[in-house]
Amino acid sequence: MSSALELPVTAAAQPRRALSRKASFWTAAAVAGISLWTSAAPTTTYPLYASTWHLTPTATTAIFAVYPVVLVVFLLVFGQLSDYIGRRATMLYGVGAMLAGVLLFAIAPSVGWVYAGRALMGAGVGLALTPATAAVVEFSARGQVARASSITTAATAAGLSLATIVGGGLIEYAPAPLHLDFWVLLAVIALVFGLVWQMPRHTKDESRGVWRPRPIKVAKGIRLLYVASAAAVTAAYSFGSVFLALGAQVARQLIGTTNIFVIGLVLAIMSVTIGVTAIAGRRFPAGRLVAVGAVATLADLALLEASARTHSLPLFMVTTVLGGISYGLLFSGGLGLITTHAPAHHRGGTVSAVYLVAYMFQGAIALTLGLVATASGLGTALLLGVIVIGSLALLVIAAAGALAVQSGRELVEEAR
Numbered sequence: 001m002s003s004a005l006e007l008p009v010t011a012a013a014q015p016r017r018a019l020s021r022k023a024s025f026w027t028a029a030a031v032a033g034i035s036l037w038t039s040a041a042p043t044t045t046y047p048l049y050a051s052t053w054h055l056t057p058t059a060t061t062a063i064f065a066v067y068p069v070v071l072v073v074f075l076l077v078f079g080q081l082s083d084y085i086g087r088r089a090t091m092l093y094g095v096g097a098m099l100a101g102v103l104l105f106a107i108a109p110s111v112g113w114v115y116a117g118r119a120l121m122g123a124g125v126g127l128a129l130t131p132a133t134a135a136v137v138e139f140s141a142r143g144q145v146a147r148a149s150s151i152t153t154a155a156t157a158a159g160l161s162l163a164t165i166v167g168g169g170l171i172e173y174a175p176a177p178l179h180l181d182f183w184v185l186l187a188v189i190a191l192v193f194g195l196v197w198q199m200p201r202h203t204k205d206e207s208r209g210v211w212r213p214r215p216i217k218v219a220k221g222i223r224l225l226y227v228a229s230a231a232a233v234t235a236a237y238s239f240g241s242v243f244l245a246l247g248a249q250v251a252r253q254l255i256g257t258t259n260i261f262v263i264g265l266v267l268a269i270m271s272v273t274i275g276v277t278a279i280a281g282r283r284f285p286a287g288r289l290v291a292v293g294a295v296a297t298l299a300d301l302a303l304l305e306a307s308a309r310t311h312s313l314p315l316f317m318v319t320t321v322l323g324g325i326s327y328g329l330l331f332s333g334g335l336g337l338i339t340t341h342a343p344a345h346h347r348g349g350t351v352s353a354v355y356l357v358a359y360m361f362q363g364a365i366a367l368t369l370g371l372v373a374t375a376s377g378l379g380t381a382l383l384l385g386v387i388v389i390g391s392l393a394l395l396v397i398a399a400a401g402a403l404a405v406q407s408g409r410e411l412v413e414e415a416r
Contacts, residue, residue, distance in 0.1 A: 018200040021139050027195045028135035029155040031091050034185075034192050035125045035132065036159035038098045039067060041185055042105065042118070044167040044264045048177060053111050057378075061370025064241075066115055067122040068363030072356060074126030077213050079352030082131035083345060084211035086202020087138070090348075094128025095193045097121075102189060106182035130352045135199075137339045137347065149336035150282035153328060157275035161268045168264020177260075216353045222341050224406055226350070228399040230357040232290040232334030235392040236327045237358040239297060241366045242304070242385045269317060273324025278332040286336030287403050293329025294396035300326050301386045301393075309379075330396065337403075361392075 019027060042049075046060045082090035101120030108114050137148040163185075170181040218226045281289050300322040307316040334354070342350035365388060373381035 017198075019195070019198045022141070023195075024199050025136060025139035025141075025151075027192070027199055028087070028091075028132045028139060029151050030192050031095060031128050031132035031196060032136065032152050033155040033159035033162075034095070034098065034189055035129045036156040037163045037185060038102060038121050038159075038189070039125055040160050040163035041102065041121075041167060041182060042114070043267065044164055044171055044260050045178065045181070047260070047263075048171060049111065049114065052178065055111065057373040058370045059111070061366050061373070063111075063114055063118055065363045065367040065370070066118040067125075068359040068366070070119045070122030071126040071359050072363065074123050075130070075352050075356040075359065076216070078127055079130065079216045079356065080214065080346075080349035081127070081211055082134060082348040087131035087135040087348075088196060088199040089202060090131040091128050091135070091196050091199075092193070094124045094126070094131070095189060095196055097124030097127060099186065099189050099193065100124075102182050102186045106179050106186055108178070130348055130355060133335065133339065133351050134347045138344070145340060147282050149286070149332050149339055150278045152335060153278035153332040154275040156331075157271045157273075157278065157324075157328070160271035160274070164264040164267040164271065166264075168261040168267075171264075172259055172261035216349050216356065217346075218350055218353055219343060219346060222338070222350070224399075224403055225337050225341050226353065228287070228290060228396070228403045229334045229338035230354045231392065231396045231399045232293065232330045232337070233354050234358040234361045235294065235297060235389065235396050236330035236334065237362040238365050238385075238389050238392055239300075239323060239327055239330075241362045242369070242382070242389070266313075266317060266320060270320040270324040270327065273321050274328040274331070277325045277328030281329060281332060286333040286340075287400055287407070289329045289333025289336070290396055291400040293326045293333060294393040294400070296322060296326035296329065297393040297396075298390055301390050305383065305386050365389075 018024075042063060046063070049055055049063070050057075050060050078090075097120050101117045101122075101124055104113050104117030104120065108117060133152055136152050137145055140148050166184060167181040170184065171177040174180050300319060303315065303319040303322060306312075307319050335351075338350060338354055339347065365385065369381040369385055372384055
C-alpha cells in the first residue's frame with residue numbers, strides 16, 4: 001500500500017538513484033528508532049547532571065519536559081506538513097534538528113546548553129516521527145501493511161534500548177561521561193540523515209494546494225478509532241515517562257545501585273521487552289492488543305508501587321518486563337488502529353493528532369512528577385503516577401470496549 005504522495009517522480013526529474021521500496025521502509029523505521037534514542041539519550045545522564053551541576057529533581061525532570069513541550073508545539077504547527085511536501089523532506093528537516101540538538105548536548109558546558117539542546121531534540125522528533133510512522137506504512141511490502149505498527153514499535157524500542165545501554169556503558173566506563181555518548185549518537189544520526197537523503201522524492205499533488213499552518217483534523221468516520229488509538233498511545237507514553245524521567249533515580253534511590261551501566265541495563269529490560277512484544281503481537285487484532293495492554297498496565301502499576309515500598313531489585317525487574325509488555329501492546333495496537341484506517345492523504349495529520357495528545361500528557365506528567373518528587377519525595381511522586389496512569393488504562397479499556405461494540409453493530413448491519 002503506497003500513497004501517491006511518496007511515489008518517485010520520473011527519471012528526468014530525479015536523476016539520482018533513490019533507495020528501493022524495501023530500503024526506504026527500513027530507513028523510515030530507522031528514523032523512528034533514532035527519534036526515540038534521541039528522546040531518551042539523557043535518561044542515564046540525569047543523575048550525573050544533578051550531581052555535577054547541583055540540580056533538584058524539578059530541574060532534571062524539566063530537562064526531560066522541555067522536549068515534549070516543544071514537540072507538541074511543532075506537532076500543532078507542522079503536524080500535516082508531510083502530507084504536502086512529502087515524508088522524505090519533512091524527515092530531513094527533523095533529523096537535521098536532532099543533529100543540532102545532540103551536538104549541543106555533546107559540547108554542553110552548563111545546563112543552559114542542555115535545555116537548548118533538548119528543545120531542538122523536541123523540534124526534530126516533532127518533525128520526523130510522524131512522517132517516519134506514515135512512511136513505514138506506505139513503503140510496506142504489498143499485503144504486509146498490518147505489520148507496520150509492530151515494526152515502528154520495535155524500532156522505537158530499539159532506540160530506547162540503545163539510549164540506556166550505550167549511554168550507561170559510556171558514562172560508567174569511558175572518558176567524558178557528560179559528552180561521549182552524545183558524540184556516538186551524533187554519528188548514528190548523521191548516517192541515518194544520509195539514508196533519508198537517498199529516499200524517493202515527493203511527487204507533488206496539485207490538488208493539495210500549498211501547505212500552511214492549519215488545525216489538525218480527524219476524519220469523521222474514524223473518530224472512535226482515533227480516541228481508542230490516542231488513549232492507548234498516551235497510556236503507553238505516560239507509563240514510559242515514569243521510567244524516562246524518574247527511572248534512573250528509581251533504580252538509584254529505591255533499588256540501591258549506583259552503577260550507571262547497571263541502571264541502563266535495568267531500564268533497557270523494558271525497552272527490549274517492548275520490541276519483542278510488538279513483533280510477537282503483530283498477528284493479533286489491534287483492538288485486542290490495546291485492551292490486553294491496558295489490563296497489563298494496571299497489574300504492572302501495582303507491582304511498581306510494591307517494588308518502591310520493598311526496595312526489591314528482582315521485583316523492580318519483573319515490573320520492567322511487565323511494563324515492556326504492556327507498553328508494547330498499547331503502543332503497537334494504538335498505532336495499528338489508526339495507521340491502517342486513516343486516509344492516505346491525511347495520514348500524516350492523523351498520526352500527528354495521536355502523537356500530539358500522547359506527548360502533551362507525557363510532558364505534563366513528567367514535570368508534575370518532578371515537582372512532587374522535589375516537594376514530597378520520590379515515593380509520593382510514584383504513587384501519583386500510578387493513580388494517573390491507572391486512570392488512563394481504564395479509559396483505554398472503555399474505548400476498546402466501545403470500539404468492539406461498534407464493530408459488532410457494523411457486522412450485524414452488513415449481514416442484513
